[in-house]
Amino acid sequence: MELPYGHGAFFYLQGPFHPESPATLGYQLRYTPREIYRLGIEDANAASRENHGREFARLDPSSQEQFLASMEEGALKFPTIPAALLFAQLLENTREGYFSDPIHGGNRNMVAWNWIGFPGARADFTDWIDQAGTEYPYGPVSIGGTKA
Amino acid sequence: MTTPRRLKPVDAVIIGYGWTGAILAKTLTDAGLHVVALERGPARDTSPDFEYPRIADELRHGIRGELWQPLAAETVTVRHSVNDTAVPYRKYGSFVLGNGVGGAGVHWNGMLWRASPEDFRFRSHIEERYDKHFIPSEMTIQDYPVSFEELEPHFDHFEKVCGVSGTAGNLRGTIRPHGNPFEGPRSDDYPTPPLPAIYAAQLFEKASAQLGYRSFPVPAANSSVAFTNPYGVRLGPCNLCGYCERFGCFLYSKASPQTTILPILANRSSLSVRTGAYVTRIQQDASKKRATGVLYIDENGQELEQPADLVILSAFQMHNVRLLLLSGIGAPYDPSSGQGVVGKNYAYQMVAATSAFFGEDVHINPFIGAGAAGMRAIDEFNSDHYDHSKLGFVGGAVIMAGATGGRPIEQMLLPPDTSRWGRSWKEAVRKHYRHSAPVTVQGSVMSYRDRYLSLDPTYKDKHGVPLLRITFDWHDNEYRMAAYAASKMEEIVREMHPQSQATLMFKPGNHYDTRIYQSTHTTGGAIMGSSPSSSVINRYSQSWDLPNLFVYGASAFPQNVGYNPTGLLAGLAYFSAEKLKSTYLRSPGPLVS
Numbered sequence: 046m047e048l049p050y051g052h053g054a055f056f057y058l059q060g061p062f063h064p065e066s067p068a069t070l071g072y073q074l075r076y077t078p079r080e081i082y083r084l085g086i087e088d089a090n091a092a093s094r095e096n097h098g099r100e101f102a103r104l105d106p107s108s109q110e111q112f113l114a115s116m117e118e119g120a121l122k123f124p125t126i127p128a129a130l131l132f133a134q135l136l137e138n139t140r141e142g143y144f145s146d147p148i149h150g151g152n153r154n155m156v157a158w159n160w161i162g163f164p165g166a167r168a169d170f171t172d173w174i175d176q177a178g179t180e181y182p183y184g185p186v187s188i189g190g191t192k193a
Numbered sequence: 194m195t196t197p198r199r200l201k202p203v204d205a206v207i208i209g210y211g212w213t214g215a216i217l218a219k220t221l222t223d224a225g226l227h228v229v230a231l232e233r234g235p236a237r238d239t240s241p242d243f244e245y246p247r248i249a250d251e252l253r254h255g256i257r258g259e260l261w262q263p264l265a266a267e268t269v270t271v272r273h274s275v276n277d278t279a280v281p282y283r284k285y286g287s288f289v290l291g292n293g294v295g296g297a298g299v300h301w302n303g304m305l306w307r308a309s310p311e312d313f314r315f316r317s318h319i320e321e322r323y324d325k326h327f328i329p330s331e332m333t334i335q336d337y338p339v340s341f342e343e344l345e346p347h348f349d350h351f352e353k354v355c356g357v358s359g360t361a362g363n364l365r366g367t368i369r370p371h372g373n374p375f376e377g378p379r380s381d382d383y384p385t386p387p388l389p390a391i392y393a394a395q396l397f398e399k400a401s402a403q404l405g406y407r408s409f410p411v412p413a414a415n416s417s418v419a420f421t422n423p424y425g426v427r428l429g430p431c432n433l434c435g436y437c438e439r440f441g442c443f444l445y446s447k448a449s450p451q452t453t454i455l456p457i458l459a460n461r462s463s464l465s466v467r468t469g470a471y472v473t474r475i476q477q478d479a480s481k482k483r484a485t486g487v488l489y490i491d492e493n494g495q496e497l498e499q500p501a502d503l504v505i506l507s508a509f510q511m512h513n514v515r516l517l518l519l520s521g522i523g524a525p526y527d528p529s530s531g532q533g534v535v536g537k538n539y540a541y542q543m544v545a546a547t548s549a550f551f552g553e554d555v556h557i558n559p560f561i562g563a564g565a566a567g568m569r570a571i572d573e574f575n576s577d578h579y580d581h582s583k584l585g586f587v588g589g590a591v592i593m594a595g596a597t598g599g600r601p602i603e604q605m606l607l608p609p610d611t612s613r614w615g616r617s618w619k620e621a622v623r624k625h626y627r628h629s630a631p632v633t634v635q636g637s638v639m640s641y642r643d644r645y646l647s648l649d650p651t652y653k654d655k656h657g658v659p660l661l662r663i664t665f666d667w668h669d670n671e672y673r674m675a676a677y678a679a680s681k682m683e684e685i686v687r688e689m690h691p692q693s694q695a696t697l698m699f700k701p702g703n704h705y706d707t708r709i710y711q712s713t714h715t716t717g718g719a720i721m722g723s724s725p726s727s728s729v730i731n732r733y734s735q736s737w738d739l740p741n742l743f744v745y746g747a748s749a750f751p752q753n754v755g756y757n758p759t760g761l762l763a764g765l766a767y768f769s770a771e772k773l774k775s776t777y778l779r780s781p782g783p784l785v786s
Contacts, residue, residue, distance in 0.1 A: 056284050059653070063768045168245060173561055188247060
């Protein structure tokens with residue numbers, strides 16, 4: 046979140062803002078990703094304390110899952126950041142971290158790529174052009190040159 | 194800002210150094226002109242910008258879009274109808290805009306289609322085949338002022354420039370096996386043979402044949418062999434790396450301006466390429482009969498004036514229209530009266546996709562794929578290749594199979610009832626990733642009286658210049674076309690015998706959704722036509738208002754087709770370039786009176 050992405054460098058963030066616009070016209074709030082997290086986590090912890098008497102991190106796993114599900118559905122109302130927006134941001138970045146090259150800090154030892162069978166940055170399938178339909182046998186490689 | 198510094202006049206200035214900018218830079222410098230090309234993005238080349246392994250980074254390029262136009266500096270606004278307030282396209286979704294040398298020609302897939310012969314006289318063709326009332330009154334489709342036959346040599350040339358791999362379906366009028374039988378007659382075969390079908394495309398081929406359809410390789414500007422193009426530039430064979438669309442090609446296989454034309458221009462002293470040059474206006478003389486040059490802001494924020502005898506507007510479709518509007522060239526289109534031309538007939542494409550989910554014994558290997566090579570398609574339901582008399586719509590779609598890669602953030606296919614997260618999601622990605630395949634419909638969108646481009650009254654770019662505003666939503670014709678094409682697609686997928694299948698498509702009641710990537714094939718707004726009252730440019734891409742201004746790109750299309758636009762817009766550019774060389778440069782003036 047200290048990189049340009051976190052600071053909103055990839056989004057047009059000039060006003061005026063019309064959050065009441067149809068959802069089909071996309072994101073219409075003023076917040077950068079890091080603001081969504083910073084303000085949203087505060088909102089979420091306040092809601093967790095109110096509903097469960099403690100912060101989110103200290104809930105048991107099944108209460109955490111329920112809490113996340115009610116954020117996703119928008120059943121929880123947060124004062125600053127819409128709960129569904131915080132959840133969507135969290136899910137999007139989690140998925141990105143899980144599936145992207147380890148160079149970005151997630152997917153350690155290419156565990157996610159091994160899990161699904163994606164060969165990562167291999168990017169050369171000349172040897173498989175005439176073997177369509179047979180199982181690809183090689184594991185992933187990363188941009189940094191590691192193999193798993 | 195202080196008075197712009199006036200630079201030394203040149204013979205021609207080119208705005209936007211992508212495909213058509215490169216084509217015109219070559220044409221004009223061949224003819225001995227001194228040319229300045231202004232590109233607002235950075236300089237980019239295969240090395241170092243697209244080098245392996247750094248390019249094989251889905252997050253950086255496929256998701257964050259480091260090769261795309263940074264929206265923070267400039268975007269567009271969108272609204273669904275003329276009475277709505279438009280809001281900015283703040284994050285990438287529906288389409289992605291190119292940036293830098295090579296433009297969208299760097300990050301495209303390389304699907305290099307020609308349009309069908311009837312697409313060039315679409316209104317006349319429909320009125321003749323059906324009747325005058327077949328076209329709804331709000332549909333403002335027009336004929337091109339140029340025919341397939343006139344463009345054919347230029348399509349052929351561009352295919353050779355790009356080393357396109359494919360199989361001819363109609364060679365000088367003879368229908369040939371394994372090619373597209375619906376294409377217009379071509380003077381020559383593709384310059385390189387097609388790559389073998391990837392597995393998903395093989396399943397599609399078999400299923401299509403079972404149903405009586407004639408599938409063929411998607412024409413691919415992904416060269417299949419080492420190839421030297423007519424300019425002496427070498428392309429290398431595609432290795433199906435899976436990092437094509439949204440990426441630059443590290444193998445010199447995907448045709449881009451960098452891999453086909455720019456190498457021969459690099460050392461021309463008559464050509465100067467200035468990057469980081471953001472054009473804000475095309476200037477006119479007091480009589481408004483002549484362009485005198487352009488104003489631009491350089492990388493240091495300094496405003497400069499570049500005088501030129503000839504102005505080539507070759508930016509992306511939307512940017513062409515925005516610059517015409519900002520410059521006050523031509524009458525802006527007014528949807529209430531239907532008068533005016535600049536911004537008129539904005540169109541898009543209507544897409545749908547069916548995901549096929551196979552058992553774990555079917556090895557799709559989705560990560561093996563190129564932008565176009567290895568894919569297969571059918572063209573039975575595109576354009577007017579089939580009888581529409583009882584269907585209640587015009588237009589159609591190409592139906593294509595085979596993935597452009599299996600990059601897991603963007604291209605993971607999951608059954609619609611899958612949880613979006615948690616343990617069951619994790620199980621589902623493991624179960625389906627290697628065993629699922631997409632088939633897609635890419636359909637035409639007609640033009641309409643109430644769908645257009647204009648300047649936004651509120652939102653500005655980082656320099657304080659108004660953004661372009663898109664007014665667009667679907668019409669019934671397109672919902673019907675998509676439903677029909679999708680029903681054919683689903684029938685083929687059933688014949689591929691997956692365990693299950695699921696279709697994503699837009700139905701009546703679904704508004705244009707800018708959050709979902711659909712297509713970057715936006716068209717119109719500076720359309721080509723036979724009269725100044727109905728178009729911005731003539732058949733030679735020359736402005737009706739300023740004869741020394743030429744406008745290139747998909748902004749010229751009077752309505753959209755079901756094919757990818759690059760082949761068509763490059764054909765129009767080469768057709769114009771030939772006329773510039775043979776006539777205009779000898780005797781500048783209107784080429785059509």
